[in-house]
Amino acid sequence: MSFVDIRHLTRVFDVSKPWLNRVIERLPKARLTAVSDVSLQIEERSVYALVGESGSGKSTIGKMLVGLLPPSDGQIEVDGVDLATETDAETRDRMRAEIQMIFQDPYASLNPRWKVRDIIAEPVAARGSETRGLAERLLEQVGLSALDADKFPHQFSGGQRQRICVARALASEPKLIVCDEPTSALDVSVQAQVLNLMSDLKDEFGLTYLFISHDLTVVRHMADRIGVLYLGQLVEEADSDTLFEDPKHPYTQMLLAAAPKLDSFGREEEPPTGEIPDPINPPPGCVFNPRCPLATDLCRVERPDMRQAGGTRVACHMVPPG
Protein backbone atom coordinates (compact mmCIF):
# COMPACT_ATOMS: atom_id res chain seq x y z
CA MET A 1 0.00 0.00 0.00
CA SER A 2 1.26 3.43 -0.93
CA PHE A 3 2.31 6.05 1.58
CA VAL A 4 -0.08 8.62 0.15
CA ASP A 5 -3.27 7.41 -1.46
CA ILE A 6 -5.52 9.97 -3.14
CA ARG A 7 -8.80 8.62 -4.51
CA HIS A 8 -11.33 10.48 -6.66
CA LEU A 9 -10.35 13.79 -5.09
CA THR A 10 -12.59 16.70 -6.08
CA ARG A 11 -12.75 20.27 -4.91
CA VAL A 12 -15.43 22.73 -5.96
CA PHE A 13 -15.33 26.43 -5.08
CA ASP A 14 -18.41 28.61 -4.99
CA VAL A 15 -17.49 31.72 -6.97
CA SER A 16 -21.01 33.13 -7.26
CA LYS A 17 -21.71 36.82 -6.93
CA PRO A 18 -23.37 37.96 -3.66
CA TRP A 19 -26.96 36.71 -3.46
CA LEU A 20 -28.55 40.13 -3.97
CA ASN A 21 -26.68 40.60 -7.25
CA ARG A 22 -27.75 37.12 -8.28
CA VAL A 23 -31.40 37.94 -7.62
CA ILE A 24 -31.31 41.30 -9.40
CA GLU A 25 -29.22 40.20 -12.36
CA ARG A 26 -30.88 36.75 -12.49
CA LEU A 27 -27.56 34.96 -12.43
CA PRO A 28 -27.23 31.29 -11.54
CA LYS A 29 -24.79 30.10 -8.89
CA ALA A 30 -21.29 29.81 -10.33
CA ARG A 31 -19.14 26.87 -9.34
CA LEU A 32 -15.50 26.41 -10.18
CA THR A 33 -14.23 22.85 -10.16
CA ALA A 34 -10.58 23.35 -9.25
CA VAL A 35 -9.81 19.65 -8.88
CA SER A 36 -11.91 17.01 -10.59
CA ASP A 37 -11.75 13.30 -9.80
CA VAL A 38 -7.99 13.00 -9.31
CA SER A 39 -6.57 9.68 -8.13
CA LEU A 40 -2.89 9.08 -7.51
CA GLN A 41 -0.49 7.24 -5.23
CA ILE A 42 2.84 8.38 -3.83
CA GLU A 43 5.40 5.82 -2.68
CA GLU A 44 7.32 6.37 0.52
CA ARG A 45 10.67 8.17 0.11
CA SER A 46 9.93 9.23 -3.44
CA VAL A 47 9.34 12.58 -5.10
CA TYR A 48 6.02 12.99 -6.86
CA ALA A 49 5.69 16.12 -8.95
CA LEU A 50 2.52 17.82 -10.11
CA VAL A 51 2.96 20.05 -13.16
CA GLY A 52 0.47 22.22 -14.95
CA GLU A 53 -0.24 25.77 -15.99
CA SER A 54 -2.05 28.31 -13.85
CA GLY A 55 -5.53 27.19 -12.87
CA SER A 56 -4.77 23.50 -13.27
CA GLY A 57 -5.46 22.79 -9.60
CA LYS A 58 -1.97 21.76 -8.53
CA SER A 59 -1.82 24.05 -5.49
CA THR A 60 -5.36 23.10 -4.47
CA ILE A 61 -4.33 19.44 -4.31
CA GLY A 62 -1.33 20.40 -2.18
CA LYS A 63 -3.51 22.40 0.20
CA MET A 64 -5.99 19.55 0.55
CA LEU A 65 -3.17 17.12 1.27
CA VAL A 66 -1.90 19.16 4.22
CA GLY A 67 -5.43 19.86 5.40
CA LEU A 68 -5.62 23.58 4.64
CA LEU A 69 -8.72 22.91 2.53
CA PRO A 70 -11.29 20.16 3.00
CA PRO A 71 -12.01 18.04 -0.10
CA SER A 72 -15.48 18.36 -1.64
CA ASP A 73 -15.41 14.69 -2.52
CA GLY A 74 -12.98 11.78 -2.43
CA GLN A 75 -10.42 10.62 0.12
CA ILE A 76 -6.83 11.34 0.99
CA GLU A 77 -5.01 8.78 3.08
CA VAL A 78 -1.51 9.42 4.34
CA ASP A 79 0.15 6.46 6.03
CA GLY A 80 -3.28 4.82 6.26
CA VAL A 81 -4.92 7.77 8.04
CA ASP A 82 -7.59 9.99 6.49
CA LEU A 83 -7.25 13.37 8.19
CA ALA A 84 -10.72 14.52 7.15
CA THR A 85 -12.50 11.66 8.94
CA GLU A 86 -10.01 10.60 11.63
CA THR A 87 -11.61 10.98 15.07
CA ASP A 88 -8.75 9.97 17.33
CA ALA A 89 -7.19 13.29 18.45
CA GLU A 90 -3.78 11.77 19.10
CA THR A 91 -3.46 10.23 15.65
CA ARG A 92 -4.62 13.45 14.09
CA ASP A 93 -1.99 15.50 15.91
CA ARG A 94 0.71 13.04 14.95
CA MET A 95 -0.29 13.13 11.30
CA ARG A 96 -0.40 16.90 11.24
CA ALA A 97 3.18 17.03 12.47
CA GLU A 98 4.21 14.48 9.88
CA ILE A 99 2.89 16.52 6.95
CA GLN A 100 4.59 19.88 6.44
CA MET A 101 4.54 22.47 3.69
CA ILE A 102 7.00 24.86 2.01
CA PHE A 103 5.43 27.81 0.20
CA GLN A 104 6.38 29.69 -2.92
CA ASP A 105 7.13 33.14 -1.58
CA PRO A 106 9.73 33.15 1.19
CA TYR A 107 9.07 36.86 1.70
CA ALA A 108 5.44 36.27 2.64
CA SER A 109 5.71 33.02 4.58
CA LEU A 110 7.98 34.19 7.42
CA ASN A 111 6.68 36.51 10.16
CA PRO A 112 8.80 39.68 9.85
CA ARG A 113 8.50 40.45 13.58
CA TRP A 114 9.78 37.12 14.81
CA LYS A 115 13.35 36.01 15.24
CA VAL A 116 14.41 33.07 13.11
CA ARG A 117 14.79 30.92 16.24
CA ASP A 118 11.14 31.43 17.18
CA ILE A 119 9.95 30.88 13.61
CA ILE A 120 11.70 27.54 13.37
CA ALA A 121 10.84 26.31 16.87
CA GLU A 122 7.21 27.45 16.84
CA PRO A 123 5.63 24.28 15.38
CA VAL A 124 7.40 22.19 18.01
CA ALA A 125 6.77 24.61 20.87
CA ALA A 126 3.09 24.71 19.97
CA ARG A 127 2.92 21.00 20.74
CA GLY A 128 4.63 21.62 24.08
CA SER A 129 7.91 19.91 23.28
CA GLU A 130 11.40 20.97 24.27
CA THR A 131 12.98 23.30 21.71
CA ARG A 132 16.33 24.28 23.21
CA GLY A 133 19.05 24.19 20.56
CA LEU A 134 16.62 22.94 17.93
CA ALA A 135 16.70 26.04 15.72
CA GLU A 136 20.50 26.22 15.82
CA ARG A 137 20.85 22.57 14.86
CA LEU A 138 18.39 22.87 11.98
CA LEU A 139 19.94 26.09 10.68
CA GLU A 140 23.29 24.33 10.33
CA GLN A 141 21.58 21.43 8.64
CA VAL A 142 20.15 23.69 5.92
CA GLY A 143 23.48 25.44 5.34
CA LEU A 144 23.07 28.54 7.48
CA SER A 145 24.95 29.47 10.64
CA ALA A 146 23.70 28.79 14.18
CA LEU A 147 24.37 32.46 14.88
CA ASP A 148 21.60 33.37 12.42
CA ALA A 149 18.98 32.27 14.95
CA ASP A 150 18.95 35.71 16.54
CA LYS A 151 18.37 37.56 13.27
CA PHE A 152 15.11 38.64 11.69
CA PRO A 153 13.86 37.43 8.26
CA HIS A 154 14.58 40.75 6.52
CA GLN A 155 18.29 40.25 7.13
CA PHE A 156 18.34 37.32 4.73
CA SER A 157 18.25 37.01 0.94
CA GLY A 158 15.51 35.09 -0.87
CA GLY A 159 17.47 31.85 -1.06
CA GLN A 160 18.44 32.02 2.62
CA ARG A 161 14.82 32.64 3.57
CA GLN A 162 13.71 29.60 1.66
CA ARG A 163 16.32 27.64 3.64
CA ILE A 164 14.69 28.93 6.83
CA CYS A 165 11.32 27.73 5.53
CA VAL A 166 12.86 24.31 4.92
CA ALA A 167 14.28 24.30 8.46
CA ARG A 168 10.86 25.16 9.88
CA ALA A 169 9.27 22.32 7.94
CA LEU A 170 11.93 19.93 9.24
CA ALA A 171 11.43 20.97 12.87
CA SER A 172 8.37 18.75 13.23
CA GLU A 173 10.29 15.71 11.98
CA PRO A 174 7.91 15.25 9.06
CA LYS A 175 7.58 12.28 6.74
CA LEU A 176 5.88 14.13 3.92
CA ILE A 177 6.64 17.67 2.74
CA VAL A 178 4.40 19.44 0.24
CA CYS A 179 6.56 21.92 -1.71
CA ASP A 180 4.42 24.45 -3.56
CA GLU A 181 6.65 26.10 -6.20
CA PRO A 182 9.55 26.28 -3.71
CA THR A 183 12.02 27.86 -6.12
CA SER A 184 9.85 29.94 -8.47
CA ALA A 185 10.70 33.17 -6.65
CA LEU A 186 14.45 32.50 -6.72
CA ASP A 187 17.20 33.21 -9.22
CA VAL A 188 18.64 30.32 -11.20
CA SER A 189 21.92 30.00 -9.34
CA VAL A 190 20.15 30.18 -5.98
CA GLN A 191 17.47 27.77 -7.19
CA ALA A 192 20.20 25.22 -7.83
CA GLN A 193 21.43 25.60 -4.24
CA VAL A 194 17.95 25.09 -2.77
CA LEU A 195 17.12 22.12 -5.01
CA ASN A 196 20.40 20.43 -4.09
CA LEU A 197 19.67 21.02 -0.41
CA MET A 198 16.22 19.49 -0.76
CA SER A 199 17.64 16.40 -2.46
CA ASP A 200 20.24 15.99 0.30
CA LEU A 201 17.67 16.33 3.07
CA LYS A 202 15.38 13.83 1.41
CA ASP A 203 18.09 11.19 1.49
CA GLU A 204 19.18 12.09 5.01
CA PHE A 205 15.76 12.10 6.66
CA GLY A 206 13.94 9.66 4.40
CA LEU A 207 11.40 12.26 3.32
CA THR A 208 8.63 12.02 0.77
CA TYR A 209 7.97 15.11 -1.35
CA LEU A 210 4.93 16.25 -3.23
CA PHE A 211 6.60 18.76 -5.51
CA ILE A 212 4.35 21.31 -7.19
CA SER A 213 5.83 23.31 -10.05
CA HIS A 214 5.15 24.81 -13.44
CA ASP A 215 8.79 24.50 -14.48
CA LEU A 216 9.32 21.31 -16.45
CA THR A 217 13.11 21.37 -16.19
CA VAL A 218 12.98 21.59 -12.39
CA VAL A 219 10.43 18.79 -12.28
CA ARG A 220 12.50 16.55 -14.51
CA HIS A 221 15.48 17.04 -12.25
CA MET A 222 13.67 16.42 -8.97
CA ALA A 223 10.86 13.96 -9.55
CA ASP A 224 10.65 10.19 -9.60
CA ARG A 225 7.08 10.26 -10.86
CA ILE A 226 5.20 13.09 -12.52
CA GLY A 227 1.50 13.88 -12.82
CA VAL A 228 0.39 16.38 -15.46
CA LEU A 229 -2.72 18.40 -14.62
CA TYR A 230 -4.93 20.32 -17.00
CA LEU A 231 -7.94 22.29 -15.79
CA GLY A 232 -8.24 20.28 -12.59
CA GLN A 233 -7.89 16.86 -14.17
CA LEU A 234 -4.97 14.48 -14.14
CA VAL A 235 -4.30 13.85 -17.83
CA GLU A 236 -1.11 11.83 -17.67
CA GLU A 237 1.09 10.19 -15.08
CA ALA A 238 4.40 8.42 -15.61
CA ASP A 239 7.95 8.01 -14.39
CA SER A 240 10.07 11.08 -14.98
CA ASP A 241 12.12 9.62 -17.84
CA THR A 242 9.15 7.94 -19.52
CA LEU A 243 7.13 11.14 -19.47
CA PHE A 244 9.85 13.25 -21.03
CA GLU A 245 10.97 10.70 -23.60
CA ASP A 246 7.58 9.33 -24.59
CA PRO A 247 4.77 11.73 -23.68
CA LYS A 248 1.43 10.16 -24.59
CA HIS A 249 -1.18 12.84 -23.97
CA PRO A 250 -1.41 15.60 -26.62
CA TYR A 251 -1.35 18.22 -23.85
CA THR A 252 1.88 16.86 -22.40
CA GLN A 253 3.38 16.82 -25.89
CA MET A 254 2.32 20.42 -26.42
CA LEU A 255 3.71 21.49 -23.05
CA LEU A 256 7.08 19.86 -23.69
CA ALA A 257 7.31 21.38 -27.17
CA ALA A 258 6.42 24.87 -25.94
CA ALA A 259 8.99 25.02 -23.13
CA PRO A 260 12.00 27.14 -24.09
CA LYS A 261 15.14 25.09 -24.44
CA LEU A 262 18.74 26.10 -24.09
CA ASP A 263 19.70 24.87 -27.53
CA SER A 264 16.73 26.12 -29.51
CA PHE A 265 18.53 29.00 -31.22
CA GLY A 266 16.28 30.85 -33.61
CA ARG A 267 13.60 28.16 -33.38
CA GLU A 268 10.92 28.76 -35.99
CA GLU A 269 8.41 26.24 -34.73
CA GLU A 270 4.70 26.92 -34.69
CA PRO A 271 3.75 27.80 -31.12
CA PRO A 272 0.73 26.04 -29.62
CA THR A 273 -2.60 27.70 -30.30
CA GLY A 274 -5.39 28.64 -27.93
CA GLU A 275 -5.49 29.26 -24.23
CA ILE A 276 -6.75 27.49 -21.14
CA PRO A 277 -10.58 27.61 -21.20
CA ASP A 278 -12.74 29.21 -18.53
CA PRO A 279 -12.78 26.78 -15.57
CA ILE A 280 -16.31 27.84 -14.58
CA ASN A 281 -17.68 26.64 -17.92
CA PRO A 282 -15.23 23.93 -18.96
CA PRO A 283 -15.78 22.36 -22.39
CA PRO A 284 -17.83 19.14 -22.41
CA GLY A 285 -16.06 15.83 -22.87
CA CYS A 286 -12.29 15.90 -22.64
CA VAL A 287 -11.25 19.31 -21.26
CA PHE A 288 -8.39 19.56 -23.75
CA ASN A 289 -10.50 18.98 -26.87
CA PRO A 290 -10.75 22.66 -28.06
CA ARG A 291 -6.94 22.85 -28.36
CA CYS A 292 -6.26 19.25 -29.28
CA PRO A 293 -5.03 18.42 -32.80
CA LEU A 294 -6.38 14.85 -32.53
CA ALA A 295 -9.85 15.62 -31.15
CA THR A 296 -12.75 13.57 -32.55
CA ASP A 297 -16.49 13.68 -31.93
CA LEU A 298 -16.08 11.23 -29.05
CA CYS A 299 -13.65 13.63 -27.32
CA ARG A 300 -16.23 16.43 -27.44
CA VAL A 301 -18.84 14.31 -25.66
CA GLU A 302 -17.24 11.88 -23.27
CA ARG A 303 -14.60 12.48 -20.65
CA PRO A 304 -11.86 9.87 -21.06
CA ASP A 305 -11.02 7.59 -18.12
CA MET A 306 -7.51 7.02 -16.89
CA ARG A 307 -6.09 4.01 -18.67
CA GLN A 308 -2.81 2.18 -18.56
CA ALA A 309 -0.56 2.44 -21.61
CA GLY A 310 2.82 0.85 -20.94
CA GLY A 311 4.24 2.43 -17.80
CA THR A 312 2.04 5.48 -18.26
CA ARG A 313 -1.44 6.26 -17.01
CA VAL A 314 -3.14 8.55 -19.46
CA ALA A 315 -6.61 10.03 -19.89
CA CYS A 316 -7.09 10.25 -23.65
CA HIS A 317 -9.45 8.51 -26.05
CA MET A 318 -6.86 8.52 -28.79
CA VAL A 319 -4.11 6.65 -26.93
CA PRO A 320 -4.47 2.90 -27.46
CA PRO A 321 -4.45 0.95 -24.19
CA GLY A 322 -1.71 -1.61 -23.69
Place this chain on the structure above:
Amino acid sequence: MDPVLSVRDLVVEIPTRHGVLRPVDGVSYDLAPGEILGVVGESGAGKSMTGNAVIGLLDRPAHIASGEILLHGRRIDNLPLKEMRKIRGKEIGMVFQDPLTSLNPLLPVGEQLSETIQTHLKVSAQEARDRALAALEEVGIPAAAERMGSFPHEFSGGMRQRVVIALALCAEPSLVIADEPTTALDVSVQAQIIALLKRLCHDHGTAVILVTHDMGVIAEAADRVAVMYAGQLAEIGPVREVMTTPRHPYTDGLIGSMPAHSAGHDRLRQIPGAMPRLNALPPGCAFAPRCPYAQDKCRAAPHPDLNAGAACWFPMEAAS
Protein backbone atom coordinates in the same frame (compact mmCIF):
# COMPACT_ATOMS: atom_id res chain seq x y z
CA MET B 1 24.81 49.84 -41.01
CA ASP B 2 24.40 52.59 -38.45
CA PRO B 3 23.30 51.34 -35.08
CA VAL B 4 19.78 52.20 -33.87
CA LEU B 5 20.99 52.58 -30.35
CA SER B 6 24.43 53.13 -28.86
CA VAL B 7 24.98 53.04 -25.15
CA ARG B 8 28.41 54.35 -24.14
CA ASP B 9 29.84 53.81 -20.65
CA LEU B 10 26.46 54.27 -19.01
CA VAL B 11 26.61 54.83 -15.26
CA VAL B 12 23.44 55.11 -13.16
CA GLU B 13 23.84 56.28 -9.58
CA ILE B 14 21.52 56.35 -6.60
CA PRO B 15 22.68 58.67 -3.83
CA THR B 16 21.71 57.35 -0.39
CA ARG B 17 22.51 58.36 3.16
CA HIS B 18 25.21 55.72 3.30
CA GLY B 19 26.96 56.63 0.08
CA VAL B 20 26.37 56.40 -3.63
CA LEU B 21 25.15 53.12 -5.14
CA ARG B 22 25.85 52.21 -8.75
CA PRO B 23 23.18 49.83 -10.05
CA VAL B 24 24.55 50.29 -13.59
CA ASP B 25 28.29 50.71 -13.90
CA GLY B 26 29.95 51.36 -17.26
CA VAL B 27 27.64 49.50 -19.64
CA SER B 28 28.26 49.87 -23.38
CA TYR B 29 26.60 48.23 -26.34
CA ASP B 30 25.33 48.90 -29.86
CA LEU B 31 22.10 47.66 -31.35
CA ALA B 32 21.69 47.18 -35.11
CA PRO B 33 18.33 47.70 -36.85
CA GLY B 34 16.11 44.64 -36.50
CA GLU B 35 18.41 43.02 -33.98
CA ILE B 36 17.15 41.35 -30.79
CA LEU B 37 19.54 41.82 -27.88
CA GLY B 38 18.81 39.65 -24.86
CA VAL B 39 19.84 41.09 -21.52
CA VAL B 40 20.07 38.40 -18.88
CA GLY B 41 21.09 38.35 -15.25
CA GLU B 42 19.79 37.68 -11.77
CA SER B 43 17.62 40.06 -9.80
CA GLY B 44 19.55 43.18 -8.86
CA ALA B 45 22.02 42.82 -11.72
CA GLY B 46 20.87 46.11 -13.24
CA LYS B 47 19.20 44.76 -16.37
CA SER B 48 15.88 46.59 -15.93
CA MET B 49 17.69 49.70 -14.72
CA THR B 50 19.64 49.83 -18.00
CA GLY B 51 16.42 49.61 -20.01
CA ASN B 52 14.74 52.28 -17.92
CA ALA B 53 17.74 54.57 -18.35
CA VAL B 54 17.51 54.25 -22.14
CA ILE B 55 13.86 55.22 -22.22
CA GLY B 56 14.34 57.91 -19.56
CA LEU B 57 12.14 56.33 -16.91
CA LEU B 58 14.55 56.26 -13.98
CA ASP B 59 12.80 56.96 -10.69
CA ARG B 60 14.46 59.64 -8.65
CA PRO B 61 16.89 59.72 -6.91
CA ALA B 62 18.36 57.34 -9.50
CA HIS B 63 19.95 59.28 -12.34
CA ILE B 64 22.42 58.92 -15.18
CA ALA B 65 25.75 60.04 -13.71
CA SER B 66 27.85 59.69 -16.84
CA GLY B 67 27.93 58.11 -20.23
CA GLU B 68 25.92 58.64 -23.39
CA ILE B 69 22.84 57.15 -24.98
CA LEU B 70 22.54 57.73 -28.72
CA LEU B 71 19.41 56.96 -30.73
CA HIS B 72 20.16 57.11 -34.47
CA GLY B 73 23.31 59.05 -33.58
CA ARG B 74 21.44 61.68 -31.56
CA ARG B 75 22.02 62.02 -27.81
CA ILE B 76 18.83 61.36 -25.84
CA ASP B 77 20.11 61.02 -22.28
CA ASN B 78 20.20 64.78 -21.66
CA LEU B 79 17.01 65.81 -23.44
CA PRO B 80 14.45 67.95 -21.61
CA LEU B 81 11.37 66.07 -20.38
CA LYS B 82 9.14 67.44 -23.13
CA GLU B 83 11.43 66.25 -25.89
CA MET B 84 11.81 62.86 -24.24
CA ARG B 85 8.03 62.41 -24.14
CA LYS B 86 7.96 62.72 -27.93
CA ILE B 87 10.55 59.98 -28.29
CA ARG B 88 8.86 57.62 -25.83
CA GLY B 89 6.19 55.69 -27.66
CA LYS B 90 7.15 57.22 -31.00
CA GLU B 91 10.70 56.04 -31.42
CA ILE B 92 11.08 53.71 -28.45
CA GLY B 93 8.24 51.38 -27.50
CA MET B 94 8.01 49.60 -24.18
CA VAL B 95 6.52 46.26 -23.09
CA PHE B 96 6.44 45.63 -19.36
CA GLN B 97 6.14 42.43 -17.36
CA ASP B 98 2.60 42.83 -16.08
CA PRO B 99 0.13 43.57 -18.89
CA LEU B 100 -2.67 44.45 -16.48
CA THR B 101 -0.83 47.37 -14.92
CA SER B 102 0.48 48.71 -18.22
CA LEU B 103 -3.00 49.28 -19.66
CA ASN B 104 -5.50 51.87 -18.50
CA PRO B 105 -8.33 49.89 -16.87
CA LEU B 106 -10.92 52.61 -17.58
CA LEU B 107 -10.41 52.92 -21.35
CA PRO B 108 -11.38 50.42 -24.05
CA VAL B 109 -8.25 49.03 -25.71
CA GLY B 110 -9.25 50.48 -29.10
CA GLU B 111 -9.27 53.97 -27.65
CA GLN B 112 -5.92 53.46 -25.94
CA LEU B 113 -4.42 52.43 -29.27
CA SER B 114 -5.91 55.24 -31.35
CA GLU B 115 -4.98 57.77 -28.68
CA THR B 116 -1.36 56.65 -28.87
CA ILE B 117 -1.40 56.74 -32.66
CA GLN B 118 -2.90 60.23 -32.75
CA THR B 119 -0.40 61.51 -30.21
CA HIS B 120 2.59 60.43 -32.23
CA LEU B 121 1.46 60.46 -35.86
CA LYS B 122 -0.37 63.16 -37.77
CA VAL B 123 -3.48 61.25 -38.77
CA SER B 124 -7.23 61.79 -38.59
CA ALA B 125 -9.36 60.13 -35.91
CA GLN B 126 -10.82 57.73 -38.46
CA GLU B 127 -7.40 56.81 -39.80
CA ALA B 128 -6.16 56.28 -36.22
CA ARG B 129 -9.07 53.89 -35.57
CA ASP B 130 -8.30 51.95 -38.73
CA ARG B 131 -4.67 51.67 -37.78
CA ALA B 132 -5.59 50.57 -34.25
CA LEU B 133 -7.79 47.83 -35.69
CA ALA B 134 -5.02 46.74 -38.04
CA ALA B 135 -2.59 46.64 -35.11
CA LEU B 136 -4.93 44.42 -33.07
CA GLU B 137 -5.40 42.11 -36.04
CA GLU B 138 -1.66 41.95 -36.56
CA VAL B 139 -0.99 40.74 -33.01
CA GLY B 140 -3.56 38.00 -33.45
CA ILE B 141 -6.55 39.13 -31.39
CA PRO B 142 -9.50 37.10 -32.65
CA ALA B 143 -12.54 39.15 -33.81
CA ALA B 144 -10.48 42.34 -33.45
CA ALA B 145 -13.25 44.63 -34.68
CA GLU B 146 -15.55 43.57 -31.84
CA ARG B 147 -12.75 43.61 -29.24
CA MET B 148 -11.89 47.29 -29.97
CA GLY B 149 -14.50 48.31 -27.41
CA SER B 150 -13.46 45.78 -24.76
CA PHE B 151 -11.76 46.82 -21.54
CA PRO B 152 -8.42 45.34 -20.44
CA HIS B 153 -10.01 43.19 -17.71
CA GLU B 154 -12.08 41.40 -20.33
CA PHE B 155 -8.96 39.90 -21.89
CA SER B 156 -6.91 36.95 -20.67
CA GLY B 157 -3.28 37.47 -19.64
CA GLY B 158 -1.86 36.36 -22.97
CA MET B 159 -4.33 38.46 -24.98
CA ARG B 160 -3.56 41.48 -22.77
CA GLN B 161 0.13 41.12 -23.46
CA ARG B 162 -0.72 41.05 -27.18
CA VAL B 163 -2.57 44.36 -26.75
CA VAL B 164 0.46 45.82 -24.97
CA ILE B 165 2.69 44.71 -27.84
CA ALA B 166 0.29 46.30 -30.33
CA LEU B 167 0.46 49.47 -28.26
CA ALA B 168 4.26 49.43 -28.23
CA LEU B 169 4.47 48.93 -31.99
CA CYS B 170 1.56 51.07 -33.22
CA ALA B 171 3.63 54.24 -33.73
CA GLU B 172 6.23 52.21 -35.62
CA PRO B 173 9.19 52.75 -33.30
CA SER B 174 12.67 51.69 -34.32
CA LEU B 175 13.39 50.24 -30.87
CA VAL B 176 11.27 48.26 -28.41
CA ILE B 177 12.35 47.56 -24.85
CA ALA B 178 10.63 44.42 -23.56
CA ASP B 179 11.16 44.00 -19.83
CA GLU B 180 10.32 40.42 -18.79
CA PRO B 181 7.42 40.30 -21.28
CA THR B 182 6.55 36.65 -20.62
CA THR B 183 7.40 36.15 -16.97
CA ALA B 184 3.77 36.47 -15.86
CA LEU B 185 2.50 34.04 -18.52
CA ASP B 186 2.09 30.27 -18.76
CA VAL B 187 4.51 28.20 -20.83
CA SER B 188 2.22 27.61 -23.80
CA VAL B 189 1.20 31.29 -23.96
CA GLN B 190 4.82 32.37 -23.47
CA ALA B 191 5.79 30.50 -26.62
CA GLN B 192 3.06 32.34 -28.55
CA ILE B 193 4.14 35.77 -27.30
CA ILE B 194 7.84 35.16 -28.03
CA ALA B 195 7.00 34.00 -31.55
CA LEU B 196 4.78 37.07 -32.05
CA LEU B 197 7.44 39.49 -30.83
CA LYS B 198 10.02 37.89 -33.11
CA ARG B 199 7.77 37.95 -36.15
CA LEU B 200 6.62 41.56 -35.72
CA CYS B 201 10.09 42.93 -35.12
CA HIS B 202 11.37 41.05 -38.11
CA ASP B 203 8.55 42.39 -40.32
CA HIS B 204 8.94 45.99 -39.17
CA GLY B 205 12.72 45.96 -38.81
CA THR B 206 12.38 46.99 -35.16
CA ALA B 207 15.31 46.41 -32.83
CA VAL B 208 14.46 44.86 -29.45
CA ILE B 209 16.10 44.87 -26.05
CA LEU B 210 14.68 41.76 -24.42
CA VAL B 211 15.27 41.85 -20.67
CA THR B 212 14.69 38.53 -18.94
CA HIS B 213 16.09 36.17 -16.34
CA ASP B 214 15.17 33.12 -18.42
CA MET B 215 18.08 31.74 -20.46
CA GLY B 216 15.67 29.54 -22.40
CA VAL B 217 13.72 32.54 -23.68
CA ILE B 218 16.97 34.22 -24.69
CA ALA B 219 18.18 31.17 -26.58
CA GLU B 220 14.93 31.08 -28.48
CA ALA B 221 14.48 34.75 -29.33
CA ALA B 222 17.73 36.72 -29.18
CA ASP B 223 20.41 37.30 -31.81
CA ARG B 224 22.95 38.54 -29.30
CA VAL B 225 23.02 38.24 -25.52
CA ALA B 226 24.45 40.51 -22.83
CA VAL B 227 25.02 38.94 -19.42
CA MET B 228 24.94 41.38 -16.51
CA TYR B 229 26.32 40.93 -13.02
CA ALA B 230 26.25 43.52 -10.24
CA GLY B 231 25.61 46.38 -12.64
CA GLN B 232 28.31 45.49 -15.11
CA LEU B 233 28.39 43.64 -18.39
CA ALA B 234 30.07 40.32 -17.74
CA GLU B 235 29.85 39.05 -21.27
CA ILE B 236 28.30 40.01 -24.59
CA GLY B 237 28.23 38.12 -27.86
CA PRO B 238 26.19 36.15 -30.39
CA VAL B 239 23.69 33.99 -28.53
CA ARG B 240 24.90 30.66 -29.87
CA GLU B 241 28.51 31.38 -28.94
CA VAL B 242 27.74 32.62 -25.46
CA MET B 243 25.42 29.74 -24.65
CA THR B 244 27.60 26.95 -25.98
CA THR B 245 31.08 28.28 -25.16
CA PRO B 246 30.72 30.90 -22.41
CA ARG B 247 33.93 32.77 -21.70
CA HIS B 248 33.04 34.44 -18.42
CA PRO B 249 32.92 32.09 -15.40
CA TYR B 250 29.63 33.69 -14.29
CA THR B 251 27.91 32.91 -17.59
CA ASP B 252 29.26 29.39 -17.35
CA GLY B 253 27.91 29.00 -13.82
CA LEU B 254 24.55 30.51 -14.73
CA ILE B 255 24.02 28.12 -17.62
CA GLY B 256 25.37 25.18 -15.64
CA SER B 257 23.03 25.74 -12.73
CA MET B 258 19.93 25.39 -14.89
CA PRO B 259 18.20 22.07 -14.25
CA ALA B 260 17.84 21.46 -17.99
CA HIS B 261 21.60 21.32 -18.23
CA SER B 262 22.09 18.65 -15.60
CA ALA B 263 19.68 16.06 -16.98
CA GLY B 264 20.77 12.68 -15.71
CA HIS B 265 22.92 14.05 -12.90
CA ASP B 266 21.98 13.71 -9.27
CA ARG B 267 23.10 17.18 -8.28
CA LEU B 268 22.84 20.53 -9.97
CA ARG B 269 25.97 22.57 -10.42
CA GLN B 270 25.62 25.58 -8.19
CA ILE B 271 27.37 28.93 -7.87
CA PRO B 272 28.22 29.28 -4.18
CA GLY B 273 27.09 32.40 -2.35
CA ALA B 274 24.90 35.20 -3.65
CA MET B 275 25.36 38.38 -5.67
CA PRO B 276 27.00 41.06 -3.47
CA ARG B 277 24.89 43.98 -2.34
CA LEU B 278 25.59 47.22 -4.17
CA ASN B 279 26.82 48.86 -0.98
CA ALA B 280 29.28 46.06 -0.28
CA LEU B 281 30.96 45.38 -3.62
CA PRO B 282 34.34 43.70 -3.36
CA PRO B 283 37.36 45.83 -4.42
CA GLY B 284 38.31 43.70 -7.43
CA CYS B 285 36.06 41.91 -9.89
CA ALA B 286 32.53 41.77 -8.48
CA PHE B 287 32.29 38.06 -9.20
CA ALA B 288 35.65 37.14 -7.65
CA PRO B 289 34.29 35.93 -4.27
CA ARG B 290 32.08 33.36 -6.02
CA CYS B 291 34.41 32.55 -8.91
CA PRO B 292 36.07 29.11 -8.91
CA TYR B 293 38.98 30.42 -10.99
CA ALA B 294 39.64 33.67 -9.11
CA GLN B 295 43.28 34.59 -8.53
CA ASP B 296 44.96 37.40 -6.58
CA LYS B 297 44.80 39.72 -9.57
CA CYS B 298 40.98 39.35 -9.71
CA ARG B 299 40.58 40.29 -6.05
CA ALA B 300 42.84 43.34 -6.28
CA ALA B 301 42.18 45.01 -9.63
CA PRO B 302 38.78 45.81 -11.06
CA HIS B 303 37.90 43.51 -13.94
CA PRO B 304 39.25 44.52 -17.37
CA ASP B 305 37.12 46.04 -20.11
CA LEU B 306 35.24 43.70 -22.35
CA ASN B 307 38.02 42.10 -24.35
CA ALA B 308 36.88 39.42 -26.75
CA GLY B 309 33.39 39.63 -25.31
CA ALA B 310 34.07 38.80 -21.68
CA ALA B 311 35.02 41.14 -18.83
CA CYS B 312 37.41 38.75 -17.15
CA TRP B 313 41.14 38.61 -16.52
CA PHE B 314 41.20 34.90 -17.25
CA PRO B 315 38.44 34.18 -19.78
CA MET B 316 37.63 30.54 -20.18
CA GLU B 317 38.96 28.75 -23.22
CA ALA B 318 36.50 27.54 -25.80
CA ALA B 319 37.64 23.99 -25.25
CA SER B 320 36.99 23.74 -21.50
